Amino acid sequence: MQQIDIEHFSLTPQQLDSLIGEALGQGGQWADLYFEDSRWFDLLMRDSQVSSGGMHSDFGCGIRVLCGEKTGYAYAESTDYASLLDAARCAGSIASQGSGRSLDFSLGKAPIKGVEVPPKKGYYPMEKSWDECPAAFLSSFLTRLDERIRSLDARVVKVVASLSYSTSKVVMYNSLGELTSDFRPLGSVSVQTIFIQGGQSRSSSVSQSFRCGAEMISDSLLENLSSRAVKNIDRLFEARRPKGGTMSVVMKAGASGILLHEAMGHAFEADFNRKEQSVFSSMMGKRVCREGINIVDDATLPGRRGSLNYDDEGVPGQKTYMVTDGVLTSYLHDRISAAFYGVAPTGNGRRESFRYNPIPRMRATYMENGSGGASLDDLIAQVDKGVYVEEFSNGEVKIGEGDFTFYVRSGYLIENGRLTMPIKDVNVIGNGPRALSDIREVASDLIVDNSTWTCGKEQSAAVSCGMPSVLIDNLTIGGEYAE
Amino acid sequence: MLSDKELKTAQSCLEMALDAGADKVRVTLNRSEENLVATLNSEVDRVTRCCDSSLSLAIFAGGSFGSFSTNKMDEASLKSFISSAVELTRCISPDPDRDLPEPGRCCKDAQGGNELELVDPGRADLDPAQRISAALEGSIFNSVPPLPKGCKVISEEAEYSDSLYESLLLDSNGLKCLHSETSFDYGTEITVMHKGDRYSSYYWDSSSRLASLRPEDCSQRALTKAVKQIGSKQLSSGRFNAVIDSEVASKFVSPLLRALNAFSLQQNNSFLMDSLGKQLFPQSLTLMDCPKIPRECCSKLFDSEGVATRECPIIGNGVVKQYFINTYMSRKMHLQPTVEDATRPVMLPLRKGFSSSDVLSYVGEGIYVTDFNGGNCNSVTGDFSYGIEGFYFKNGECVKPVSGMLMTGNMLSLWSSLIISGDDARRCMSKLIPTLAFSDVDFSA
Numbered sequence: 027m028q029q030i031d032i033e034h035f036s037l038t039p040q041q042l043d044s045l046i047g048e049a050l051g052q053g054g055q056w057a058d059l060y061f062e063d064s065r066w067f068d069l070l071m072r073d074s075q076v077s078s079g080g081m082h083s084d085f086g087c088g089i090r091v092l093c094g095e096k097t098g099y100a101y102a103e104s105t106d107y108a109s110l111l112d113a114a115r116c117a118g119s120i121a122s123q124g125s126g127r128s129l130d131f132s133l134g135k136a137p138i139k140g141v142e143v144p145p146k147k148g149y150y151p152m153e154k155s156w157d158e159c160p161a162a163f164l165s166s167f168l169t170r171l172d173e174r175i176r177s178l179d180a181r182v183v184k185v186v187a188s189l190s191y192s193t194s195k196v197v198m199y200n201s202l203g204e205l206t207s208d209f210r211p212l213g214s215v216s217v218q219t220i221f222i223q224g225g226q227s228r229s230s231s232v233s234q235s236f237r238c239g240a241e242m243i244s245d246s247l248l249e250n251l252s253s254r255a256v257k258n259i260d261r262l263f264e265a266r267r268p269k270g271g272t273m274s275v276v277m278k279a280g281a282s283g284i285l286l287h288e289a290m291g292h293a294f295e296a297d298f299n300r301k302e303q304s305v306f307s308s309m310m311g312k313r314v315c316r317e318g319i320n321i322v323d324d325a326t327l328p329g330r331r332g333s334l335n336y337d338d339e340g341v342p343g344q345k346t347y348m349v350t351d352g353v354l355t356s357y358l359h360d361r362i363s364a365a366f367y368g369v370a371p372t373g374n375g376r377r378e379s380f381r382y383n384p385i386p387r388m389r390a391t392y393m394e395n396g397s398g399g400a401s402l403d404d405l406i407a408q409v410d411k412g413v414y415v416e417e418f419s420n421g422e423v424k425i426g427e428g429d430f431t432f433y434v435r436s437g438y439l440i441e442n443g444r445l446t447m448p449i450k451d452v453n454v455i456g457n458g459p460r461a462l463s464d465i466r467e468v469a470s471d472l473i474v475d476n477s478t479w480t481c482g483k484e485q486s487a488a489v490s491c492g493m494p495s496v497l498i499d500n501l502t503i504g505g506e507y508a509e
Numbered sequence: 510m511l512s513d514k515e516l517k518t519a520q521s522c523l524e525m526a527l528d529a530g531a532d533k534v535r536v537t538l539n540r541s542e543e544n545l546v547a548t549l550n551s552e553v554d555r556v557t558r559c560c561d562s563s564l565s566l567a568i569f570a571g572g573s574f575g576s577f578s579t580n581k582m583d584e585a586s587l588k589s590f591i592s593s594a595v596e597l598t599r600c601i602s603p604d605p606d607r608d609l610p611e612p613g614r615c616c617k618d619a620q621g622g623n624e625l626e627l628v629d630p631g632r633a634d635l636d637p638a639q640r641i642s643a644a645l646e647g648s649i650f651n652s653v654p655p656l657p658k659g660c661k662v663i664s665e666e667a668e669y670s671d672s673l674y675e676s677l678l679l680d681s682n683g684l685k686c687l688h689s690e691t692s693f694d695y696g697t698e699i700t701v702m703h704k705g706d707r708y709s710s711y712y713w714d715s716s717s718r719l720a721s722l723r724p725e726d727c728s729q730r731a732l733t734k735a736v737k738q739i740g741s742k743q744l745s746s747g748r749f750n751a752v753i754d755s756e757v758a759s760k761f762v763s764p765l766l767r768a769l770n771a772f773s774l775q776q777n778n779s780f781l782m783d784s785l786g787k788q789l790f791p792q793s794l795t796l797m798d799c800p801k802i803p804r805e806c807c808s809k810l811f812d813s814e815g816v817a818t819r820e821c822p823i824i825g826n827g828v829v830k831q832y833f834i835n836t837y838m839s840r841k842m843h844l845q846p847t848v849e850d851a852t853r854p855v856m857l858p859l860r861k862g863f864s865s866s867d868v869l870s871y872v873g874e875g876i877y878v879t880d881f882n883g884g885n886c887n888s889v890t891g892d893f894s895y896g897i898e899g900f901y902f903k904n905g906e907c908v909k910p911v912s913g914m915l916m917t918g919n920m921l922s923l924w925s926s927l928i929i930s931g932d933d934a935r936r937c938m939s940k941l942i943p944t945l946a947f948s949d950v951d952f953s954a
Contacts, residue, residue, distance in 0.1 A: 069601070072776070073841075075602045075604060076601060076602050077573075077574065077601065077602050077603075077604035077607070078574050078575065078576065078601065078604070078607075079575050079576075079597065079598075079600075079601045080575050080576040080577050080578075080597075081575075081577050081590075081593065081594060081597055082577065082578045082579065083578075083579045083580070083581060083590065084579075084580055085580060085581050086580065095549075095554070096552075096553060096554055096555065097554065097555040097556070097557075098555070098556050098557075099555065099556070099557040099558070100557070100558040100559075101558075101559065101560075102560075103560070103561065103562060103580050103582075104581075104583075113558075116558050117558075119556065119637065120553075120555075120556050123552070123553040123556075123641075126552060160600075161597060161600040161601070162600060165600070165601070165602070183777055184776045184777050184778070186776060218776075218778070220776060220777045220778055220889065222777065227777055227782075227889045227890070228889060228890075229778060229887075229888070229889045267892070267917065270746050270915060270917060270951065270952075270953025270954075271746055271953060271954070272954065288883075301549065301663075301664045301666070302663045302664060302700075303663065303664050303700045303707070303709065305707060381559060381561070383555070383557070419885055420883065420885060421883055422882055422883030422884075422896070423882075423883075424709060424882055425709070426663075426700045426707035426708060426709035427706070427707055427708060427709065427912070428707075429882055429896070429898075429912060429913055430882075430883070431882050431883030431884060431896035431915075432883065433883070433884060433885040433894065450887075450892075451885070451887050451890070451892040451893075451894060452894050452915075452917070453883065453884050453885070453894035453895065453896055453915050453917070455882070455883075455896045455913055455914070455915050456913075457913065502743070502913060502914070502915060502953060502954055503915075503953065504884075504894040504895075504915030504916070504917040504951075504953045505894075505915075505917055505951070505953055506917065506951050507746050507747055507748045507951040507952070507953070
């Protein structure tokens with residue numbers, strides 16, 4: 027794991043202490059500094075040519091002061107000491123609003139009981155540095171990808187592919203005297219393909235994203251993306267909207283983890299619960315689904331988009347069981363909510379950049395395998411009339427009500443235990459707690475999906491989601507109305 | 510306003526890029542300040558101060574194109590960054606269609622930045638106490654009006670912010686455009702509980718002038734909306750008239766604008782391919798772009814290339830009148846260039862003075878959609894499916910709250926079933942779309 031020294035930001039350890047002192051000078055109970063130096067690189071291929079690209083850099087420091095649950099936040103886009111002092115005073119002014127409920131932030135002091143520091147190598151494999159990877163190599167990957175996709179299906183008329191990577195150097199320091207650093211790589215490739223057949227157009231979108239080095243730009247990635255880009259296109263041309271209604275839904279392993287993210291994950295985020303806005307805010311320790319179901323949020327899966335050595339409050343990445351054997355056992359905490367509930371932070375304090383204060387966010391959220399050894403086919407065989415959903419897109423949730431939706435790009439009707447008519451472009455809507463309790467069976471085929479999932483709760487955050495195949499009753503499928 | 514030093518920095522970056530080997534360059538300098546006060550249950554919860562500067566470059570070198578941005582604004586960092594940017598641009602495949610816009614198409618009347626009077630000079634004098642006062646002024650948590658029996662407010666989260674945004678565009682063809690605007694925003698989310706169930710709702714207001722902001726309305730409206738949702742349920746699936754409130758009606762216009770953009774059309778990624786000049790919508794539909802209205806939110810004299818905006822029909826009496834084609838796409842598609850996107854789309858009302866209540870009365874019976882919960886529109890086919898909440902209405906009156914249903918259809922079919930539109934578009938929104946009514950829409954439950 028690469029260490030970043032504070033000298034990278036042209037400051038000394040003594041100056042960090044002085045800044046913390048200034049930030050707390052007006053009566054704050056907690057202060058932290060978040061230094062960031064990020065760079066992005068991107069290439070875009072359109073019409074078989076990599077004809078645009080770019081490079082972007084973002085540099086600065088965010089200073090936060092907490093007074094009870096209240097937050098003062100300011101940042102500077104340079105790290106000259108005078109600008110940082112000004113930001114520290116501005117953030118510290120929150121103390122003039124009083125603390126309300128006093129909180130003990132020392133529960134988050136390292137070492138946190140039961141939480142290990144990240145292993146020496148960290149959770150981001152880096153065999154090949156992005157900075158040493160020539161633009162020509164990355165560009166040729168995109169043109170080869172275009173050629174491969176076009177060679178696989180004669181109906182392809184357009185391919186738009188983008189390749190991007192970022193590297194972030196982060197240093198964090200807080201009023202407990204904890205100095206933490208992280209070097210975060212993130213590489214992504216996305217492809218949209220348009221097909222035409224008999225005057226009708228259809229599209230597919232596929233992507234892969236990893237926190238790792240440039241070794242991800244490989245032949246196996248090219249094969250993964252190109253084969254998935256053209257997979258099931260025959261079916262998309264045949265697919266129709268089903269008749270809408272409430273029915274049983276079998277969700278394919280992998281990207282169906284968006285159900286967990288939207289329906290449960292957000293409502294388990296502790297900020298919504300300490301404000302009593304979440305539908306789960308009074309359910310800690312209670313059964314939320316049947317025995318044997320475990321739902322986790324995990325920062326420790328090597329190379330995953332949602333993985334983190336440390337969160338953006340300097341708390342080590344960890345695996346957090348939100349639901350254990352069907353019982354709600356933990357919310358996802360930042361330092362504020364952890365102090366509020368009197369527990370250790372779970373490493374979920376995340377932010378989009380130094381411009382934002384951290385809030386509880388998910389990392390890689392998934393359900394562990396069911397214990398019964400069931401397969402996807404076993405689940406489908408149990409459904410007389412329902413839907414099998416295979417490809418997913420965006421989702422949304424209303425935290426208070428627990429109502430969630432997510433979009434299904436493609437799937438099948440299930441009739442008498444068999445897949446029949448292909449379907450497309452429907453929304454699934456349900457209620458988080460009810461959907462949890464309506465999980466009839468969980469298969470043993472967990473996949474954590476590696477697509478470019480980005481959560482948009484106030485700020486953008488790279489996440490992963492995953493799930494074994496599941497069978498859930500009583501979800502509503504959007505569709506045509508049958509008289 | 511942008512300082513002389515900042516103007517000089519932008520100019521020197523343009524020269525640095527040319528010196529480093531660029532053939533043509535566009536430089537955009539953006540600067541913003543924002544102060545934000547969030548409250549929770551009538552107490553200050555968060556105070557945030559933001560100050561941002563960034564410099565973006567569009568570099569044309571050796572027939573290739575690249576776009577770059579940085580916020581490290583010291584001279585040495587800029588020099589190194591720009592040198593690397595030009596070098597990287599040369600590694601990208603040449604594309605003969607990349608170019609700056611013709612100077613004749615570019616905006617020449619944005620030399621001061623405040624030509625559209627979008628700046629409230631009073632913002633500069635606001636102090637922290639006034640901001641906190643403005644944030645608390647809109648809160649009603651401690652003075653909640655009588656609620657239905659068994660109903661209580663669980664939380665009220667409100668946020669006040671004021672911001673100044675300034676942008677300077679320069680290019681190596683001699684373009685210089687400035688845009689400045691202030692924005693004052695207030696939004697409230699209220700969650701109520703009734704018989705163990707939570708209902709939440711949101712309302713917001715925005716204006717370029719502090720004096721026009723109405724914080725006190727936001728919390729009350731959010732509370733009213735949340736309370737009205739108490740007991741909401743699904744109806745049986747069916748085909749209903751749908752009335753879409755002006756708060757959320759842009760959901761059905763945004764996909765049209767995306768489909769009319771040349772980036773979608775050139776990639777066959779549009780359900781409005783070959784639509785220019787065709788009557789694809791009902792004659793009653795006219796959608797204008799009105800970008801130059803002084804003091805109105807989202808007005809702007811130029812697009813991101815510096816091309817002058819102008820008032821023009823996008824869809825006129827149901828006929829597609831305009832694609833949005835930037836310089837690059839115009840050369841690629843051999844079509845006349847326009848502005849790159851709609852700046853401030855305005856849908857003309859079918860009935861002058863009609864409110865949402867008038868629309869409900871006119872339509873009589875159906876589902877009144879007041880909010881969406883997720884969903885998508887397929888850009889290639891126009892097929893959509895959205896989660897909705899709102900009310901079942903009969904004889905023009907809302908009779909029961911509805912949630913957990915899905916509204917499904919196709920954009921072109923939906924618009925062909927337009928019954929009527931109101932005259933109640935909110936001026937603070939980026940797209941001014943009034944309440945809309947459609948017939949025979951599929952709702953699933």
